Every structure is written in C-alpha cells, then in structure tokens.
Amino acid sequence: AGAKVVIADRVGDAAASTATELEEKFKVPTLSVAVDVGDENSVRAMVKQILERFGRIDILINNAAMTVKGGSEKMAGYFAPFEEYQESLWQEALTVGLTGAYLCSQHVGRVMVEQGSGVIINISSTYGLVGPNQRLYEGCTNPYDSSRPLNTPVSYSVVKSGVLGLTRYLATYWAGKNIRVNAISAGPMRTLAARGIKDFMAMYEGAKDKTPLKRNIKTSEVGDTTSFLCSDLASGITGEIIHVDAGYHAIGV
Numbered sequence: 001a002g003a004k005v006v007i008a009d010r011v012g013d014a015a016a017s018t019a020t021e022l023e024e025k026f027k028v029p030t031l032s033v034a035v036d037v038g039d040e041n042s043v044r045a046m047v048k049q050i051l052e053r054f055g056r057i058d059i060l061i062n063n064a065a066m067t068v069k070g071g072s073e074k075m076a077g078y079f080a081p082f083e084e085y086q087e088s089l090w091q092e093a094l095t096v097g098l099t100g101a102y103l104c105s106q107h108v109g110r111v112m113v114e115q116g117s118g119v120i121i122n123i124s125s126t127y128g129l130v131g132p133n134q135r136l137y138e139g140c141t142n143p144y145d146s147s148r149p150l151n152t153p154v155s156y157s158v159v160k161s162g163v164l165g166l167t168r169y170l171a172t173y174w175a176g177k178n179i180r181v182n183a184i185s186a187g188p189m190r191t192l193a194a195r196g197i198k199d200f201m202a203m204y205e206g207a208k209d210k211t212p213l214k215r216n217i218k219t220s221e222v223g224d225t226t227s228f229l230c231s232d233l234a235s236g237i238t239g240e241i242i243h244v245d246a247g248y249h250a251i252g253v
Contacts, residue, residue, distance in 0.1 A: 004054050008033045008046055010064075029054075037064045037100030040107075047107045056115055059230050060108045062101040063123040065159065066093045076145035082154050093155030098162045105170060105181075112179050119230045122167045122183040123222070126245045127152055128160030129185055136207055164241060171239030180238040182229050187245025189217045212247035 005022055009015035012034030019032035031053050036042040050057055066078060066089075077086050078093070105120055112118025132152035140150040167183040174181065188207035208216050225244050228234055243249055 002028065003059070004029045004031075006031045006033060006050050006054075008035045008037075010034065010036055037104055038095035040103055043100075043103045043107050047111065051111065057108050057111045058115075058118060060104060060112075060118070060120045061123065061226060062104055062120070062163070064100045064104075065097040065123075066153075066155070076142055076148070078153055078155075079142045079144070079150055080148055080153075081151065084148075085154055089153075090155050093153065093159055094162075097155075097159035098166070101163055101166055105166065109170070109174065109179065113174070113177050116178055118179040120170065120179065120181040121226050121229055122163045122181070124163045124167075124183045124185045124241070125156070125160040126185055126187045126243070126249050127157045128162075128164050129241070129249055132157060133207075133210065136210070167241070168239050175238065180229075180234070182234075182237060182239065183241045184222060184225055184229070185241050185243045185245060185249065186222050187211065187217050187243075187248040189219055189222070207248070208246075210248065210251075211245070212251060215246055217244055217246050 005019070005028055007015045007019040007022070007030065009018075009032075012032065015032035015034060019030040022028065023030040031050065033046045033049055035046040047057070077084070078089055080086070080089075101122055109118070109120070112120075134151060137149065137151050142148040142150050164183055164185075167181055170179075171181040188211075208214060222244050225242055229237065229242065
C-alpha cells in the first residue's frame with residue numbers, strides 16, 4: 001500500500017530482520033525499533049525515533065502480546081491451569097498486552113491529535129468476546145511442560161477483552177479529532193510461532209471443525225482486513241470490532 005513501515009519489538013534483532021525483509025520484498029522505507037511497550041520511557045523513545053525518521057505517524061497497530069512464544073518458551077506456567085496460575089505471569093501479560101496498548105495509543109495518539117488525523121488498530125481475539133472452548137484442548141499437553149495440560153491462559157482472554165474496551169473508549173474520545181480506532185477479533189490461525197508444535201496443531205484442527213466455514217483463518221486475512229481499516233475505504237468506520245474468525249463467534253461454540 002506504499003506505507004513507510006516501522007517494526008517495533010522487544011527483541012531488536014527480530015525487528016531489524018523483519019524490517020529488512022519487508023524493505024527488500026516490497027521496496028518500501030522501513031525502520032526497526034527495539035521497544036518494551038510496557039515501559040513508558042521506552043515507548044516515548046520509540047515515538048521520538050519514528051518522528052525523527054519519518055516526521056509523522058499515521059497508523060498504529062497494537063499487536064503485542066504474550067502468546068505461543070511470547071513468554072511461554074521461558075515460562076511454561078503461562079499455559080498453567082487457572083488454579084495454579086502465577087500472579088507474576090498475570091501481571092506481565094497485562095503489562096505487555098493491555099498496558100502496552102494503552103501507552104502506545106496515548107503517546108502515538110498525541111502525535112495524531114497534533115497532525116489532525118490517524119488510525120489505530122487493536123488486535124484482539126475471539127476469546128476476548130467469548131469464553132474459550134476448553135474441550136478443544138482435551139488430550140493436549142503444554143509443549144513447554146509435559147506434566148501440565150494445555151489451555152488458553154486466563155490472562156490472554158482478559159487482555160483481549162480489555163483491548164476491546166480500550167478500542168471503544170478511544171474511538172469515542174478521539175471521534176472529533178479525525179482519529180479512527182477499531183479492533184480486529186481474530187479467530188484460530190496457524191501463526192508462524194505455533195506451526196510445528198503438535199499440541200497446538202491438534203487444537204487448531206479441532207477449532208476448524210467448529211467454525212461455519214470449516215477452516216482456520218489465514219494470517220493474510222488479518223493483514224488484508226487491517227489494510228482495509230487503515231484505508232480511506234473505511235473512513236466511516238470507528239469503534240468497531242471486525243470479526244475475522246471463519247464465523248467462530250457467530251454460533252457460540
């Protein structure tokens with residue numbers, strides 16, 4: 001779409017690698033930034049770096065979260081049963097997924113207010129709207145701790161639900177500032193992080209059979225929806241939750 005792209009990640013090398021890949025493939029200017037979205041000073045520095053390079057920020061996509069490899073590799077307890085869930089993991093997940101979205105929206109939003117325009121997209125999940133179908137995990141074990149079962153962490157559902165509340169709040173708060181804020185509620189998809197992990201693949205197969213379209217969604221479908229919401233074609237859309245989930249939420253499975 002011709003955008004100048006900033007890749008921000010806690011792991012600077014990963015951000016740089018992705019930025020280089022995008023620049024070579026799509027011939028667009030890119031910038032990589034190492035940032036801890038749960039730390040306000042780090043977010044402030046990120047915004048400063050972006051403005052020094054590009055002069056403005058038109059789009060913010062809040063997608064940071066502790067997921068399959070976003071913490072679970074070193075903290076097998078991330079997928080622990082609710083009765084055993086550690087408060088430290090709860091706090092870290094909320095810091096990354098919810099406080100991070102709040103801080104990035106606040107600091108980037110200030111720039112957008114001054115510019116007189118902007119678009120914010122928050123990436124949520126079907127499990128931010130409905131409770132996880134625990135039956136999908138029957139027979140699956142935590143790939144990082146085989147002594148424990150696999151499930152959707154309580155922190156994940158709470159974070160993704162909170163992101164939707166933040167979306168609605170900001171959409172109405174900045175409605176008069178020409179800043180649109182929407183969320184994408186993504187259903188089960190085979191991300192790069194999850195591929196090759198047997199128990200996650202088994203869960204995805206079960207989820208596929210529960211959707212009206214009888215399939216998982218593609219990561220590209222989330223990307224295409226994001227591009228649409230950022231474009232002028234969606235100029236009248238704000239405060240919305242767009243479901244990209246093969247109909248999963250519609251039948252209450």
